[in-house]
Amino acid sequence: MAGRSSGNQPNGDAPTAGARPDAIRNVVLVGPAGSGKTTLVEALLVSAGVLNRPGSVAEGTTVSDHDDAEIRQQRSVGLALAPLVHDGVKVNLLDTPGYADYVGEVRAGLRAADCAMFVVAANEGVDEATRQLWRECAQVAMPRVVVVTKLDHARADYAAVVAGAQQSFGDKVLPVYLHEGDDVVGLLTGDDPAHEEERGALIEGVIEESEDETLMERYVGGEAVDRDLLVQDLERAVARGSFFPVLPVCSTTGVGTRELLDMVVAGFPSPLEHPLPEVFTPEGRPGPALACDPDGPLVAEVVKTTSDPYVGRLSLVRVFSGTVRPDSTVHVSGHFTSFFGADTTHEDHDEDERVGALSAPLGKQQRPAALAVAGDLCAIGRLSRAETGDTLSDKDTPLVLRPWSMPEPLLPVAVEAHAKADEDKLSQGLQRLAAEDPTLRVEHNAETHQIVLWCMGEAHADVLLDRLGSRFGATVDQVPLRVPLRETFAGLAKGHGRHVKQSGGHGQYAVCDIEVEPLPEGSGLEFVDKVVGGAVPRQFIPSVEKGVRAQMERGVSRGYPVVDIKVTLTDGKSHSVDSSDMSFQTAGALALREAAAATKVALLEPVDEVAVLVPDDLVGSVMSDLSGRRGRVLGSEPAGDERTLVRAEVPQVEIVRYAVDLRSFSHGAATFTRRFARYEPMPDNVAQRVLAET
Numbered sequence: 271m272a273g274r275s276s277g278n279q280p281n282g283d284a285p286t287a288g289a290r291p292d293a294i295r296n297v298v299l300v301g302p303a304g305s306g307k308t309t310l311v312e313a314l315l316v317s318a319g320v321l322n323r324p325g326s327v328a329e330g331t332t333v334s335d336h337d338d339a340e341i342r343q344q345r346s347v348g349l350a351l352a353p354l355v356h357d358g359v360k361v362n363l364l365d366t367p368g369y370a371d372y373v374g375e376v377r378a379g380l381r382a383a384d385c386a387m388f389v390v391a392a393n394e395g396v397d398e399a400t401r402q403l404w405r406e407c408a409q410v411a412m413p414r415v416v417v418v419t420k421l422d423h424a425r426a427d428y429a430a431v432v433a434g435a436q437q438s439f440g441d442k443v444l445p446v447y448l449h450e451g452d453d454v455v456g457l458l459t460g461d462d463p464a465h466e467e468e469r470g471a472l473i474e475g476v477i478e479e480s481e482d483e484t485l486m487e488r489y490v491g492g493e494a495v496d497r498d499l500l501v502q503d504l505e506r507a508v509a510r511g512s513f514f515p516v517l518p519v520c521s522t523t524g525v526g527t528r529e530l531l532d533m534v535v536a537g538f539p540s541p542l543e544h545p546l547p548e549v550f551t552p553e554g555r556p557g558p559a560l561a562c563d564p565d566g567p568l569v570a571e572v573v574k575t576t577s578d579p580y581v582g583r584l585s586l587v588r589v590f591s592g593t594v595r596p597d598s599t600v601h602v603s604g605h606f607t608s609f610f611g612a613d614t615t616h617e618d619h620d621e622d623e624r625v626g627a628l629s630a631p632l633g634k635q636q637r638p639a640a641l642a643v644a645g646d647l648c649a650i651g652r653l654s655r656a657e658t659g660d661t662l663s664d665k666d667t668p669l670v671l672r673p674w675s676m677p678e679p680l681l682p683v684a685v686e687a688h689a690k691a692d693e694d695k696l697s698q699g700l701q702r703l704a705a706e707d708p709t710l711r712v713e714h715n716a717e718t719h720q721i722v723l724w725c726m727g728e729a730h731a732d733v734l735l736d737r738l739g740s741r742f743g744a745t746v747d748q749v750p751l752r753v754p755l756r757e758t759f760a761g762l763a764k765g766h767g768r769h770v771k772q773s774g775g776h777g778q779y780a781v782c783d784i785e786v787e788p789l790p791e792g793s794g795l796e797f798v799d800k801v802v803g804g805a806v807p808r809q810f811i812p813s814v815e816k817g818v819r820a821q822m823e824r825g826v827s828r829g830y831p832v833v834d835i836k837v838t839l840t841d842g843k844s845h846s847v848d849s850s851d852m853s854f855q856t857a858g859a860l861a862l863r864e865a866a867a868a869t870k871v872a873l874l875e876p877v878d879e880v881a882v883l884v885p886d887d888l889v890g891s892v893m894s895d896l897s898g899r900r901g902r903v904l905g906s907e908p909a910g911d912e913r914t915l916v917r918a919e920v921p922q923v924e925i926v927r928y929a930v931d932l933r934s935f936s937h938g939a940a941t942f943t944r945r946f947a948r949y950e951p952m953p954d955n956v957a958q959r960v961l962a963e964t
Contacts, residue, residue: 291541291562291645295361295534296588298379300407301389302399303345303368306419306521308334310389311352311365313521317528318354318361320632324521333633334365338740339733347733349375349382349574351586351631351647356531362647370399370938371727373677374709375574376406378658381674382573382588382647384544385413385508387530392418392426392518396434398885398939404439405911410674413511413539417530421449421520428518435516442513444475446504447529449518454526458504459497476500479507501536509539541645546590547571548672552603552620557669560591564643568592568600570662571671572653575706577741585650586631587642587662590671594642594650594662596628602653603661603670619655622665626652657705676708678943679724681929683731684752686721688745696721699742703734710734717754717831728930750963753923755830756874756949762787763869767817767861769853777848780857782806782814783841786865789834791948795819796836806842810854814839817858826866828961833874833949837862873957874949875921879904882916882932884940889914892940895931899924900956919947923960 299307311334312324325331330341334350346367353362366372366379380386386407390400407414418431428449435443447454448465457469473495477486480503489495507513517533519526541562549557549569560569574586587594594600604619629636629649642648656662659676663669687693700712700721711724725731738744763786771778789796797815806814815837822832842857880901884892893903893916901920909915920928925944932940952960 291564291643293359294541294645295359295385295538296364296383296541296645296647297361297385297387297534297538298364298366298376298383298412299387299389300366300376300379300403300414301368301391302394302397302403305368305389305391305394305400307368307387307389308332308346308365309521310387310417310419310519311363313519313524313527314363314531315352315354317524317531318356320352320354336634339736343729345369347372347375347729348576349379349586350633351649352633353630353647357535359535360646361531361534364647368399368403369729370402370933371725371730372709373406374707374726376403377410377674377676378573380407380410380412381547381571382586383412384541385415385538388414388416388514390416390418390431390435391420391423392428392431393420393423395427395431396438398937401438402938402941411511413508413544414514415508415533415538416443416514416516418449418516418518419521421518421525422522432516435514439514442475442479443516444472444514445516445518446472446533447517447526449526452523452525454518454529456529458500473500475513476504476507479510479513480504482506505537505539508537509543547674549669550672552668552670562644563591564593566591566644567667567669568594568662568664569669569671570594570600570642572656572658572660572662573647575656575658577702577706582651583654584631584636585653585656586647587650588647589642589644591644592664593644594625594628594648596625596641598625599623599665600625600662601665601668602656603663603668604657619660620668621655623653623655625650658708677726679709679711679726679730680942680944681725681727681731682713682751682926683723683725683735684720684749685723685735685746686749688747692744692746695742695744696738696746699738699744702742703737707734715752715754718752720749720752722751726929727933751926753926753960754876755828755952755960757825757827757830757832757871758834758874759786759788759832759866760870760872763865765861765863765865765868767857767859767864769856769860772848777845778850778853778856779843779845779848780810780813780850780853781843782839782854782857782861784814784818784858784861784865785838785840786862786869787836787838789836791834791950793834793836795822795833798836798838800838800840801842805844806839806854807844807849810844810849810851811839813851813854814842814858814861817855817860818862820855821859821862826863827871828873830873832862873952873960875923875952875956877919877921877947877950878925878944879947880918880920880925880928880942880944882918882940882942883909883913884916884936886912886914888936888940889916891935892916892932893918895935896920899928921950921952923952923956 315321316324333352350365364379366376457472482503569591570587570589572585576584602623628639630639631649659673661670687696704712709726713722738746765784767782769780799811896918901918904917906914906916
């Protein structure tokens with residue numbers, strides 16, 4: 271492969287198989303960090319003859335981990351495609367990161383695939399991170415096959431992992447192969463009495479979940495069951511998502527790789543068997559019923575967007591219907607939040623674009639492809655406006671797919687350009703990164719005047735900041751996050767505003783007297799005119815209000831916006847020549863500042879409603895932690911699967927890093943959501959601490 275330092279070179283051109291949807295298998299590798307997904311991809315590529323020898327994660331020479339951040343961190347951070355051909359079937363392997371920060375990449379892979387290889391390390395077993403990823407697959411009804419790797423590890427225990435998987439995921443997790451010594455033993459064939467019990471359980475499970483009543487009667491009746499019929503039933507049961515075969519594979523020795531590829535071809539569902547996402551017209555009406563048909567109307571989806579320094583923007587696309595051809599014109603439909611809801615912060619767009627060259631990626635290498643039929647994956651160049659999640663369709667009959675659910679980024683990171691020269695690069699870089707990564711939300715906070723990157727976690731933030739520098743040349747500084755506080759009057763006060771300048775040139779003259787009192791939360795500004803006798807001319811009363819509002823935005827004590835006050839204009843003075851709109855605006859602002867100096871100004875802090883989904887045995891720890899953050903626990907309720915949902919109200923100042931802290935003390939077992947509730951007075955001791963830090 272060009273640019274790689276090892277002899278790990280791909281053989282031949284892009285796979286030519288897969289001209290028919292039934293000869294394609296789209297397989298996403300899912301599993302916790304360190305389970306061996308990327309190394310397994312290498313072993314399968316070698317077994318299929320795509321590579322001469324496997325690359326190494328430690329040496330940065332694997333096909334999947336070709337990004338600079340992946341090579342440096344020695345772990346996957348993005349979705350990667352690696353196609354191969356086995357027994358005339360094209361297999362698109364989609365490698366996903368296992369670290370929780372990159373669950374958005376996992377969901378993109380689940381959208382693009384028709385079956386999942388759920389990878390578990392033989393020396394680790396089933397932990398909470400594994401169970402969380404299993405839930406991700408279950409939520410989208412993704413068929414799964416469990417692959418147990420690292421069989422050569424000193425602490426490897428295949429039987430224990432199978433038992434743990436059955437305990438966590440149900441009794442329909444059953445081994446199709448056993449690991450014995452340095453080899454694997456198949457249970458669908460052979461009559462070895464040593465494994466009769468395991469073979470019987472497998473056959474009964476397959477037939478039961480495939481709902482093949484005829485074959486069940488024959489099996490119960492003692493008849494021999496044909497292997498081909500069993501394989502057909504197994505594939506049917508896997509496609510239904512009710513049966514989960516287990517296979518052992520040793521990536522370093524290659525043991526089990528051939529059997530796994532055989533299982534992919536014979537036992538994994540093809541695109542014809544996987545339901546298509548819902549399709550709509552751009553107006554939000556239900557679209558036509560579609561099938562995975564190369565001759566049908568074009569409906570494809572961008573599942574990943576990358577910027578390559580040599581070929582520009584690349585869009586990894588899953589074709590659900592129709593055929594994509596180079597140099598054709600397609601319609602690009604954006605996210606359409608108007609009828610799908612605010613699942614994304616990216617802008618909607620709706621336009622035609624010309625397709626560039628097609629390619630079949632093998633890691634970072636792009637191999638030319640003539641076309642991509644329904645059920646296949648390809649990379650498209652030169653789609654300058656298409657973003658991750660966009661739908662491609664025929665320009666004459668545009669359609670849009672219901673977007674997949676993306677996780678909410680909950681870690682705010684404030685950044686600023688290091689120098690003036692970096693500002694434009696920062697703006698352009700953030701725009702490009704947001705188009706590529708739906709789990710990044712870029713906020714330009716109007717109150718704090720900060721650029722805030724909402725990320726999935728610290729690792730996600732590190733990768734984004736690194737890419738801003740390495741890919742877009744923007745030197746960026748991370749700065750302390752400022753929570754948008756507000757000010758309000760704690761008591762009644764009077765203010766006198768006098769703005770008089772009458773020496774030389776056109777003069778300025780305005781005097782006003784006001785009374786200020788606090789109002790309930792959410793009231794905003796109530797401005798009352800009680801001037802009598804024309805002390806302030808009618809035309810200048812709005813000017814006083816305008817000056818008061820301007821000063822409220824600037825703050826009266828610590829520079830935070832003032833909210834929820836009633837301002838009564840009681841008196842004033844004017845000059846027939848020197849009074850003006852601007853003079854009374856200035857006087858109004860001065861009067862508000864003087865009133866603030868005459869009473870206590872309270873700081874208000876935003877409070878969020880937080881919902882924490884946590885294992886039952888950690889409920890007490892979560893509640894205690896929330897209380898320590900000045901939170902008020904509102905209650906809890908069972909959420910199923912031995913988990914509890916804890917609801918609380920917590921000041922935003924206290925949960926800036928909650929995404930990191932919760933993951934740390936729960937070992938990744940707990941998740942949370944947050945939404946703004948209201949503003950509340952901040953205790954004086956907390957206000958002093960916060961002000962000292964900002």
